[in-house]
Amino acid sequence: MKIKVLLLDDHLMMVQGIKQLLEHDRVIEVVSTLSNPAEIYDEIDHHRPNILIIDIRMKSFNGISLTRNIKKTFPELKIVILSGYEYDEYIYAAYNAGAAAYVRKENSINELITAVKQSFAGNHVFPQHAVNLSVDRLTHKELEVLKLIAEDKTNMEISSALKLSKRTVERHISSIIQKMDANSRVGAVVNGIKQGLLHV
Structure with missing residues (x-):
């Protein structure tokens, strides 16, 4: 069974590049790419992906807030945050918004593929230096x-x-x-x- 991935980034070249690299892995199928966050709910509803990869900062949308809202509507969807930043505040916020993984854009495509597979398996993938992420979430x-x-x-x-x-x-x-x-x-x-x- 393939892992169905939906990509969201308002930089079209970035999203196309990631798509091509991800699809080198035989287990991953990119079911859709999206550059307009306003269309995300319809795309998720239509394609029913296992994983959503989302940029943390887009022109008119905040990836953390979007993650939190998407998880309310699609709680089973695993969300991987892609970020150019490794600030602890962002990492904590992504975790608490319900993201399954946090990957820096500077990391290799192999790390992103690993994050996708680990998220699909039900695991969390966050930078090792970020402390306290292993604690239970508050009810x-x-x-x-x-x-x-x-x-x-x-x-x-x-x-x-x-x-x-x-x-x-x-x-x-x-x-x-x-x-x-x-x-x-x-x-x-x-x-x-x-x-x-x-x-x-």
Whole structure:
């Protein structure tokens, strides 16, 4: 069975070049290439790819935001972020948006092919120097609690806002601090901002 790949990059020459290089691998089939992000949902719906390779920065679209939104509609789709940058903030944000892999454009085509195959197999592929990516992602409820912590809400106020018992809130906060590799509520908020979970 071939791995069906959809390519999105607003630089047409870049997307055509990547297509040709990917198709040298017998396991990969590029089902479509796209330079207009506005058409992405229709293309995914039509071709049902296994993997979407997407540029992190396009003229009118942010690849991270697009990844987050696409994953809401197509949760099973594996997304590989292609980037000219290796800033930790971008890597964290890509991971937390639901991307399966983050590959620099300067890397070899073999690394991109590996990322495609590993993503298809259900693995994550991110730069090795990026720390804390192996931790469990926050649950939806934990993310809600973290946002309220960032708003300086007390446990009682969080309990009231989310209609949770005080003990449940305390359990969530303990889990958040552990997952965010922090020592306190403040540390969890700081790491949340760094990882793109919170926007201030």
